[in-house]
Amino acid sequence: MICLLFVCLTYLFPAGLLWAREPIEPLPVQPEYDQQKAAIGKVLFSDPILSQDRSISCASCHNIFSSGADSRSVSLGVGGVAGDVQSPTVFNSRYNFKQFWNGRVDSLKEQAGEPVHNPAEMAMDKEKVEQRINASKKYQVLFSNKECYQFSDSITYDMVIEAIAEFEKALVTPNSKFDRYLRGEEQLSQLEASGYQLFKNLGCVTCHNGVNIGGNSFQKMGTIIPYAYKEVYPDRYSVTQKEYHKNVFKVPTLRNIALSAPYFHDASAKTLDDAIKAMSHHNLGYPISDQQVKKIIIFLNTLTGDKPAILEQ
């Protein structure tokens, strides 16, 4: 009797039951965001108006037409000043539990403001931003939408940052092969499936789980076998000053990982192969074989999703 009931349930909700068992969830196909604001954010995101010398924009370091990350080891700010960390991807960042490598802020809006202020990045301040944006005919028109901004006479810094954050919320890459597999729409190939199996068996999934396959916890780089500590990198320690937070970073997402080389906060892994081997060594304490690495790469390749819909508009 119970068996029969189970069969019925399996038949009726095969996809649901599958997801429930997997530690990874598919991305929402249509993420919720304010389209009006996101549209303004989209313009702002690629506009160098927000940098002091009008040389760079958000998009300079977050290539939204590729992986949403920077292909350079370290991003360059105004006047060619080098940053201290490899830019993480902006894609699917709304699903990270915190923002930045060291998780120093909780929300996208808080995040979006920082590079604008950072002297090594855009080197602006609130007043300058407002001055510039209000002086721009383009933004006067864009922000004149009374539906969104009925209480404001002029464009405020907050409105600018909010629009960028709203755009970032739209930067979601759904319908990866793996997501479709999770939704029961597609089968993984044998190699992909064995890669995923390995991903779970070796313990990668312990940290890389959830909707963003990562991004929901902090983890030490070199849990089992220590990773060389360098003060220059903004780790969790730089936030909390706690000894055990040295070399601790937010677990990065593995979505679109095949596109977002180089890897790690220090861009030390130029290829996926390097990255998997390093992870396996330092964080799993496991001497992974080349064959296993290949399998995992095949699995990781299924995590590349569609370009965010908003970019097509």
Next chain:
Amino acid sequence: MGSRYSTFIAFFFGLIALSLLAYYYHIENDFRTNYKTISAQFNILQKDQERVSYGLLQSALFAYYNQDVIAKDRKNLKVVIKKISQHPLIQNDKHYRPLKKNIAELQVEISNYIELIERYLMINAGIKNSMVFLSTHEVNARGLFDIGSDTLNYIHSIIDSVVQAKRLLDNSYLTQLPEYNKKLLNLSYTEEQDFYIKLILTHTNYLEKNYPLYIEIFSQLMNSPLRVKLETAQQQFEDLAQEDVAFLNILAISLFALIFIATVIIIFLLHRSQKENKKLLMLHKHLEFTLKHDGLTGLLNRHSYDQSLSEVSNPAILLININRFKMFNEFYGSEHADQLLVEVSSLLKQKFAPEQEGTCYRIGGDEFVIVFEKQNSQYIEKIAGEINDLLTNRDYLFSDIRYTARINMAISQVKPLLETADMALKKLKDRPVGNIIHYTSKLDIRDQIRSNIEITQILYDALNENRIIPYYQPIINLKTREIVKYEALVRLKMPDRKILSPIQFLPVAQQTPLYHEITRVMIAKTIEYFSDKPYRFSINFSMSDLEDDDIINILIAQFAAHPDVATRMDIELLESEMLTDMAKVKNFISELKKLGCGISIDDFGSGYSNFSNLTELELDVIKIDGSLIKEINHSSQHYKTVKAIMGLVTEMGTESIAEFVQDEASAQLLSDLGVTYAQGYYFGKPDEFIVDIE
């Protein structure tokens, strides 16, 4: 306290109650919203904390676990506690100040809790993966080491310890790990074996180092004081809210009390106004009674009478008047007179009790009216008889003095009722017998008044146009039946030649100065007429004529013009009139007598003759009143009166004339009684001209 103040106070209380109600509503609404919001947030905190706890447990036990749930809920904990701490109620309300401090502590507690979770997740990952490594790579060990070898046994022991510690979450199982590690290290291995052993040792070292921490952090999380602190804070909030509710309750009770007081005042006011209304109603009734009733007797008054007439269909009234009441009042004083009125009234009241036919009113001093509806005169007459018996057949006793009362009554069914009845009553006073009279149109004095005016006009015109003329009626000697003289009787010739008899205009003329003018005309014309005739004649004079100097002068002038006429002329004085200046009249009469005029008294027996005056007037003839003569054949009363008059006549030594003799029988009778002369239709009608009998 005036009702105005009470009204004001009730209004005041009502206003306060209303403002309090608005205030209460505002406070209560605020309270409810705030309470709901904060209470809901506390519930969210508790639920999130529970979920996080559960999630942590799952992550500890399950090989794979989606940490998103923990991530989301722990983030939410931070957000919600921030919301609570920033809520205006917590921020600003003094009442919730103790809670504010605790919430600040709770915020710290939550961020500690979150940090602990994050640290736990870090360690958990390493522990898990080391465990997985040790358990899954045991298989590999089989190929590298001989079964039953010390190395494999130690490895197995290590795995056993780790699995036990993991399964039971008890790090005491790991106490032997260093010993196994040491033993493994002391053995010698191939290069390949050495790599593997070092890897195992790395993991066991990791576990050995981190597992106690893992257990500690895990138990810290599971036994986190956060749960208790959350409950305490929520309880504290509920308690403070309860105190707020207590305040609201007090407010509500005061509100109720105020509304109650206002209601009581309103009821009191209503009650009093009702009482005052009653008083007013009584006063109104009293006033109405006073308005409608006579103060002295309590009977309905003239006002009520006037009102009732309009309401009664076909009314008839009986007017009652106490005879000689005015005299009674003057003689015995108003106190007794009032007593009499009260006595009479109470008798009438009894007689005309409300259920009886007829309503009694006192409309004047001694005048009472009974109003009947749709009653015939016989019935009213019957009632009048009963009233007469009731009021007159008794003695009225005041101060031991007995009185009797006489009444006159008039019945009228002709409007205006009171005037006609009153008129009838006046007529009744002229009658010698009976005390009930019916009003009929014949009695109508109003008509008479109208005709008086007309007659006065006719008289005036007639005098101006010389249409006052004498008619002459023969007077015969009853014995010889010969004409002895003529009486000049006044007539009025109308423009249409119709002749009016004196009864038609003389009573009116007597009330006016025209009367003397008529006398003057009569004197002039009669004397003129008889101046060339041999006959004796008589002219009527009223007593007042004798007081008129003009008339006397005319008469004297006429006598002077026709000296022989005076000896042929008789003056007939109307007996029915009073003398005012006796001396003047006597003087006049003696003057006339000197000239040869005879003096007679007219209509003797009709008025109240003053015998002493009569004897003083040196009368030659007494003319007996026609009303006595007309009935002499039929009425013994009249016969007796005439006989008595004749006795007087004989005594006075004068002659007598009977007027209104209409038949031979009367003439004979009068002759037998010794009456000297007679006149009447039987002997000759008055006429404008004399026709000689011969």
